[in-house]
Amino acid sequence: MILPGSVKECVQALAEHGAAAKLVAGGTDLLPQLKNHLLKPGVVVDLSGVATLKKLTADKGLRIGAAVTARELERDGRLATGAYRGLAESGALVGSVQVRHLATVGGNICNAAPSADMIPPLLALDAEAVIAGPRGERRVPLRDFITGVRTTVLGADELLVELSVPDPGPHSGGAYLRHTPRRELDIAVVGVGSQVTLANGVCTKARIALAAVAPTPVHARAAERALEGQALTPQRIEEAAKLAVEAARPISDQRGSVEFRRHLVRVLTRRTLTTALARANGGQA
Amino acid sequence: MSTMKTTRDVRGVGLSIPRPDGPEKVTGRVQYVADMTSRGLLHAKLLRSRHAHARIVGIDTTRAKALPGVRAVLTARDIPELKHKAPTRAHAVLAIDRVVFAGQPVAAVAADEAAIAEEALDLIEVQYEVLPAAVDPLKSMQPGAPPVAELGTEADTSEALAHSAVAMAKGEAAPAKAVNISQTAAVKRGDVAKGFAESDLVLEHTYRVPMVHQGYLEPHAVLAEWDRAGNLTLWASTQGSFNTRSEVADVLGIEENRIKVIPVECGGGFGGKIRALCEPITALLARATKRPVRYVMTRREELEAGMPAPQVIIRLKTGVKRDGALMALEAETVLESGAFSGTVLAVSAVFLGSLYRWPAFDIKGSEVLTHKPSVAAYRAPVAPQTIFAIDSHMESLARALALDPVEFRRRHLQKPGEPMVNNQPWASNGAHEVLTRIAEHPLWKEREAWKKSSGNGHGLRGTGLALGGWLGGLQPTSATVKLNPDGTLAVLTGQVDIAGTNIALAQIAATAYGLDIDKVKITTGDTDVAPLTGLSAGSKTIYTVGTAVLQAAQNARQQTLEIAAKELEASVQDLEIVDGKVIVRGVPDKGVTLASIGKKGNLYMSKVEPVLGVAHPAFSQQAPAFAAQLARIEVDPDTGQTTLHDFVVVQDAGHAINPLGVEGQMQGGAVQSLGIALTEALMYDDSGRLMNPSLLDYRTLTAADLPDIETIIVEVPSPSGPYGARGVGEPPIVPAPAALANAIHDATGVRLTEVPLTPERIALAIAAKG
Amino acid sequence: MNVRKQAMTLTLNDELVEVLVKPYETLLDTLRETLGLTGPKEGCGTGDCGACTVHLDGKAVASCLVLALQARNRQVRTIEGLGTDDTLHPLQDAFVRHGVPQCGFCIPGVLMAAAALLAETPRPSDEEIRYGIAGNLCRCTGYTKMVTAIAEAAAAVPQGAR
Numbered sequence A: 001m002i003l004p005g006s007v008k009e010c011v012q013a014l015a016e017h018g019a020a021a022k023l024v025a026g027g028t029d030l031l032p033q034l035k036n037h038l039l040k041p042g043v044v045v046d047l048s049g050v051a052t053l054k055k056l057t058a059d060k061g062l063r064i065g066a067a068v069t070a071r072e073l074e075r076d077g078r079l080a081t082g083a084y085r086g087l088a089e090s091g092a093l094v095g096s097v098q099v100r101h102l103a104t105v106g107g108n109i110c111n112a113a114p115s116a117d118m119i120p121p122l123l124a125l126d127a128e129a130v131i132a133g134p135r136g137e138r139r140v141p142l143r144d145f146i147t148g149v150r151t152t153v154l155g156a157d158e159l160l161v162e163l164s165v166p167d168p169g170p171h172s173g174g175a176y177l178r179h180t181p182r183r184e185l186d187i188a189v190v191g192v193g194s195q196v197t198l199a200n201g202v203c204t205k206a207r208i209a210l211a212a213v214a215p216t217p218v219h220a221r222a223a224e225r226a227l228e229g230q231a232l233t234p235q236r237i238e239e240a241a242k243l244a245v246e247a248a249r250p251i252s253d254q255r256g257s258v259e260f261r262r263h264l265v266r267v268l269t270r271r272t273l274t275t276a277l278a279r280a281n282g283g284q285a
Numbered sequence B: 001m002s003t004m005k006t007t008r009d010v011r012g013v014g015l016s017i018p019r020p021d022g023p024e025k026v027t028g029r030v031q032y033v034a035d036m037t038s039r040g041l042l043h044a045k046l047l048r049s050r051h052a053h054a055r056i057v058g059i060d061t062t063r064a065k066a067l068p069g070v071r072a073v074l075t076a077r078d079i080p081e082l083k084h085k086a087p088t089r090a091h092a093v094l095a096i097d098r099v100v101f102a103g104q105p106v107a108a109v110a111a112d113e114a115a116i117a118e119e120a121l122d123l124i125e126v127q128y129e130v131l132p133a134a135v136d137p138l139k140s141m142q143p144g145a146p147p148v149a150e151l152g153t154e155a156d157t158s159e160a161l162a163h164s165a166v167a168m169a170k171g172e173a174a175p176a177k178a179v180n181i182s183q184t185a186a187v188k189r190g191d192v193a194k195g196f197a198e199s200d201l202v203l204e205h206t207y208r209v210p211m212v213h214q215g216y217l218e219p220h221a222v223l224a225e226w227d228r229a230g231n232l233t234l235w236a237s238t239q240g241s242f243n244t245r246s247e248v249a250d251v252l253g254i255e256e257n258r259i260k261v262i263p264v265e266c267g268g269g270f271g272g273k274i275r276a277l278c279e280p281i282t283a284l285l286a287r288a289t290k291r292p293v294r295y296v297m298t299r300r301e302e303l304e305a306g307m308p309a310p311q312v313i314i315r316l317k318t319g320v321k322r323d324g325a326l327m328a329l330e331a332e333t334v335l336e337s338g339a340f341s342g343t344v345l346a347v348s349a350v351f352l353g354s355l356y357r358w359p360a361f362d363i364k365g366s367e368v369l370t371h372k373p374s375v376a377a378y379r380a381p382v383a384p385q386t387i388f389a390i391d392s393h394m395e396s397l398a399r400a401l402a403l404d405p406v407e408f409r410r411r412h413l414q415k416p417g418e419p420m421v422n423n424q425p426w427a428s429n430g431a432h433e434v435l436t437r438i439a440e441h442p443l444w445k446e447r448e449a450w451k452k453s454s455g456n457g458h459g460l461r462g463t464g465l466a467l468g469g470w471l472g473g474l475q476p477t478s479a480t481v482k483l484n485p486d487g488t489l490a491v492l493t494g495q496v497d498i499a500g501t502n503i504a505l506a507q508i509a510a511t512a513y514g515l516d517i518d519k520v521k522i523t524t525g526d527t528d529v530a531p532l533t534g535l536s537a538g539s540k541t542i543y544t545v546g547t548a549v550l551q552a553a554q555n556a557r558q559q560t561l562e563i564a565a566k567e568l569e570a571s572v573q574d575l576e577i578v579d580g581k582v583i584v585r586g587v588p589d590k591g592v593t594l595a596s597i598g599k600k601g602n603l604y605m606s607k608v609e610p611v612l613g614v615a616h617p618a619f620s621q622q623a624p625a626f627a628a629q630l631a632r633i634e635v636d637p638d639t640g641q642t643t644l645h646d647f648v649v650v651q652d653a654g655h656a657i658n659p660l661g662v663e664g665q666m667q668g669g670a671v672q673s674l675g676i677a678l679t680e681a682l683m684y685d686d687s688g689r690l691m692n693p694s695l696l697d698y699r700t701l702t703a704a705d706l707p708d709i710e711t712i713i714v715e716v717p718s719p720s721g722p723y724g725a726r727g728v729g730e731p732p733i734v735p736a737p738a739a740l741a742n743a744i745h746d747a748t749g750v751r752l753t754e755v756p757l758t759p760e761r762i763a764l765a766i767a768a769k770g
Numbered sequence C: 001m002n003v004r005k006q007a008m009t010l011t012l013n014d015e016l017v018e019v020l021v022k023p024y025e026t027l028l029d030t031l032r033e034t035l036g037l038t039g040p041k042e043g044c045g046t047g048d049c050g051a052c053t054v055h056l057d058g059k060a061v062a063s064c065l066v067l068a069l070q071a072r073n074r075q076v077r078t079i080e081g082l083g084t085d086d087t088l089h090p091l092q093d094a095f096v097r098h099g100v101p102q103c104g105f106c107i108p109g110v111l112m113a114a115a116a117l118l119a120e121t122p123r124p125s126d127e128e129i130r131y132g133i134a135g136n137l138c139r140c141t142g143y144t145k146m147v148t149a150i151a152e153a154a155a156a157v158p159q160g161a162r
C-alpha cells in the first residue's frame, strides 16, 4: 500500500504501477469489492493523506476536493442555502452516518455507479472534473466524465482532484430527491437532481439529472429545454416531468421494475423542480 | 441490610429486572464464537456452488493444497460418513456428486489465516455440468420438474415436532410423478360445496409471503477442537446445545458422550440456529488437521446459504352469509422448503381452519422442494404467513359486508374448549382479551378522524389491526436447584438464553424457593454438565424450563424445610423462609439460617444431606398465546412510501415474569413482523441465484423507519404455566403483515395480497386503480 | 500472496499503539485479530450493519470499510474505550438500566454511534437519535428502548460537559 502525501506523489505512484494500482479514498465502494473478490489490485494507493483533496472552497462557485466526504456536504453551512442545497441533500442521503464519514465525492463519481447520489446535483450544477495526470491537469465537463457502468474517462495514470462548480448566480435553486424503500442505508431506485435559475420570473437555465435509470447518470435534456425561457408554472413543471421520463432507459432489477422507475422519474422530477423553484425564489423549502 | 420479608414479599416473579449480563454486553466484553481463539487456531472457509442445480464432474484441489499455510482441503470424497440420501441439510456436509442450491458447500479449507483459506478457495477447480433448476415452487410441484432430492429421501418432520406439537394426519400420497412434493397434509370437516352454494358472498385470494431470513446480527460461527482420546468440543452459537450434539453425533457417526457442546453467547437465532449447519464440517476439518478450527460464516453466505423461512403461498376461498355468518373455507397451502424437507405444515391448517369458527373446511397443504437453500424455523414458523392470509381475508369480508371488522372477528373467534382442525380442543388463551383490548385503544377509536385528515399536504392515512398468535411449543426438560454453603441458591439448566430467559428463570426460582433474586444465580451448563433440555425455540423456555425450575426450587425448598424442621423440632407445615432464615411461622427469633443449612450440607463428617432440588418434567398441554397489533400509517400515493406513525402491540403473556423482558420481546418481534410486512424478501433470479445477498439490499428495518413500539401486556393466566406464564417470544412476529395490509387498504382502497408491501407494489396498485 | 506487513502507529483508546498490518487488512481485523479488541463486531463486513462502528478522529465510521493503514497517526476509539474500567459511560449505564441489550451483538456499534451523535448533537430529538443509529441494524430490540436510553443519557449530561 502506498501512502502519498500530495497529488504529485500520487501521480508518481500511479505512473510507476500503472494499471496494477488502485486508488482508495473512503474505501466504501472499494472494500466491499475487495471482499467479494470483484477486484484484486496489485497495489493500493491511499488518498487519505492528501490534504488538498479534502478542501471545499466557496467563492463565486464551488471547488470541491475529490476527497470531501458526503458528511461534509451534508453539514457544510455554505451548502445549506438555495443554490447548493441539492448537493447537501445528496450527501445526506448516502448510506448511513458511518458510511458518510468515509464516502467521498470523488469516490462516488469515479466508482460511477448508475445509482450514485452525489452525481446528479453536480451534473445539475454543470460541474467540471479537474483531473491530474503525468501530463499535468485537464478539465472535463462532468457530463462527459462517466462513460458507462463503472467506467470513466480517467486513464490508469490519472486521478480526479476536484469538482469545479460555476457560480449559478443569485436566483438559483437546487434540490435532490431519491426513492428508496428504507429511509437510510439504501441505494436509489431512482434519484433526481434539479437546478433552476431565474431572471425576472423566467427560467433562464434548467437542469435535470437522473440517477439509476440508465447505464450512467443522464440529463433530461428535452425536459430542460421545455422549461428554459418559461415562467415555471405547475403545468410546465408537470410537462417537464413527463418529458423527463423519455430520457430514462431503466432496467428491471432487484431494486425496482422499469415501470416503477419510469413512474418515479416523473414524480421526483416534479417534486425536485417544485422545490428548486421555491429555493430559487429564496424560499426555505 | 434487607428488611424483614415474608415469602410473599420476595423479590422475584413479576418485577422488571434488567438482565444481569447487561454490563458485559455494553462494554463489549461478552465473547461470541468469532471472538474466541485457541492455541494453534486454524480458520475455515467453504467453497460454495454458484449454480442452483448442477452435476459435479470433477474437483481438483491440488493447487489449493499446495498453497503455503493451507492445512487441509476436504471434499465429499474425504468424508466416508456422507450419505447420498441426506435426510437433513446437516447431513449433506459437502455435496457428493450433485449440488442442489446455489451456495451449497462443495469443498472446505482450513488454513493458518482466513485470508489464506480464502485464497485457497480460488485455487480449487470444480467442473460442473449445469442442470435446469426448479426455482418457482408452483412449477416445481408439477410433473416433469427437475428433481431436487435423491429418490426415496424421507420428509423431515422434526421441526414440526419441536415447534408446534400439533398432531395432524398426513395427507394422501403425492401424485407419483410430482417428485418435488415432500410432504402433504389434509384436514376436512363438513360439506364445503354445500357451504359455498348457500353463501351470499364467496371471496377468493392467493396470498404470498416470500422466503425471508431471520437476520440475526451474528453470523453462524463454531469453533471445534478434538482431544487425543477422540473427544470433540464444540463452541457453538446455537439455540440448543443438546440438539446440536445429537445432530453432529449422528452426522459423524460417533457417540454423544464423545461430544461436548459449549453454548457460547448467541448473537441472535430466531429459529435459524436450531439445526446444525456448519458444525459438522468444522469438526471434520479439525479432525483432519488435529488443530482447533474456527469457522465464521460471512453475511453473504448467511443470506445465500443460511436456513431462511419458507415461502408460503396460500390460496384461500371463503363463503359467508350476508349477515356475516361463516359458511365454508377452502385452502391450499404451499410451503417452499428449499432443497431439503423441514417445514411445519400443521400450524397453517390450525390457524386457517380453526382460529375462526368455520362450520365446513377443506384444507390441503404441500411441502415442495426447490433448488434453493433449505429452510428452517423463523420465530413462529408459518404463523405470520398464515395469519397474513386469514386475517386479511377476515378484514376483507367484514368490509365487504359493511360490518365492524373487530366485531366480526370477535363474533367468530373460537373460544377455549372449541375444536381445532385436528379436533383437539383449544387450550386456555387470551385471544378474545387482546382483541378486545386493542379495540379500546384510542388509535383504533379515532381511526375515522385519522383517515379524514388525509390530503391537504398529507398522504393517504389509515389504520389497521390484526390478530395472530402461536400455539406454544413443548419439549421435556430438566433443572437443578442447589443451596450453596453460604445460603445462596444456584440454578442449573442446559437451556441457552437467547431471549433474556435466564433472569426470568432466576425470578421463578427466587419466588418458588422464597429468596430474593440477588441471592439466586443461574447458569447455562454445557452438554457435559447440564441436565438434558430442549431447544430455546417455540416460545417454550419459560413455559417448560420455567416449570422445571419452579418444581426444582420447590423441591429444594421442601428439602430445606425438612432439614430445618428436624433442627427446630417443628413440623414442616409451620415453617416459612423469611429473609434468608427458616423460622417457625410468627416466631421470627426462633430459626435457622439458610447459610447454616447450606453449610451443613457440605461439612466434613456432617450427617445433613446437601439440598439439591431436581425436576425433569415432560409436557402434554400447550399454552397458546396471542398478540394483536395496530398500525397507524400514511401512504404517499405517488411513491407508494408508507410512513408508520404509530404501532401498538397488545399481547397475552399469561403472567409477565419479567415485564421488561416481555416488552423487549414484543418490540423486537413486532419489528421483525414489520420487516416481513414492508421490506424483506430473499429474491432469486430464474437460475436460482440470490439477487440481494447483502444487508443493503436485504432490507431489515432501521431505527429511522420506525416509531416507538407501544406495548400493552394482557395477563390471562395459563392454568399450566409457571405462575400462569405463557410463551412470549413468538406471538409478536405474527400479526403485522396483515395489520399493515389492512391499514394500507384503509388508507388507499388497495388490497395487496403479497408481501412485502413495497412502495412499488403500493404505488403501481394505486396507479392501476386510477 | 503479498504478506509483507507495514508498521504504523495510532492512538487507540487514548494510548499510543504500534502495530504491524497487512496492506489490505481492515481496521476491524487489526482491532479484533491483532490487537485483541473484540468489542467491535463483524456483522456483514461490507458497511451495511454498523456492528463494527468505532470512532476515527471522533467520528463514527464502519471499521470494516477502513483499511488499517488509513488509521495511521489517527485517533481510534472502540467500545473498550467508551467508559473506564470502573465506571460505565452514561450511555452504557442507561442501556443496562433500560434492559436494551438482548443478544448484544449490535450493542457495541450502537453505543459508539450514539456517543458520536451526542458529541455532535448533545440534545438530539428522537428523530435525530433514530437517524443517528440508523446505520446500526438491530434484530432483537425493535430500537424503542434504545432510543429511550439514548435520550435519557443525553438529558442527564449537563450542557457543554462534553
Ligand SMILES: Cc1cc2nc3c(=O)[nH]c(=O)nc-3n(C[C@H](O)[C@H](O)[C@H](O)COP(=O)(O)OP(=O)(O)OC[C@H]3O[C@@H](n4cnc5c(N)ncnc54)[C@H](O)[C@@H]3O)c2cc1C
Pocket: A022, A023, A024, A025, A026, A027, A028, A029, A030, A031, A032, A047, A066, A067, A070, A093, A094, A095, A096, A099, A102, A103, A104, A105, A106, A107, A108, A109, A110, A111, A115, A116, A117, A118, A154, A158, A159, A160, A161, A185, A186, A187, A188, B696, C046, C047, C048
Ligand atoms: C453501506 C453502504 C451504503 C452506501 N450508500 C450509498 C448511497 O446511498 N448512495 C451512493 O451514492 N453511494 C452509496 N454507497 C457507495 C459509496 O459509499 C459511495 O459511492 C462513496 O461516495 C464512494 O466514495 P469512497 O471515497 O468511499 O470511494 P472508494 O471506495 O475509495 O473509491 C471508489 C472508486 O473510485 C476510485 N477513486 C476514489 N477516489 C478517486 C479519485 N480521487 N480519483 C480517481 N479515482 C478515485 C477508487 O479507485 C474506486 O475505484 C454506499 C456504500 C456502502 C458501503
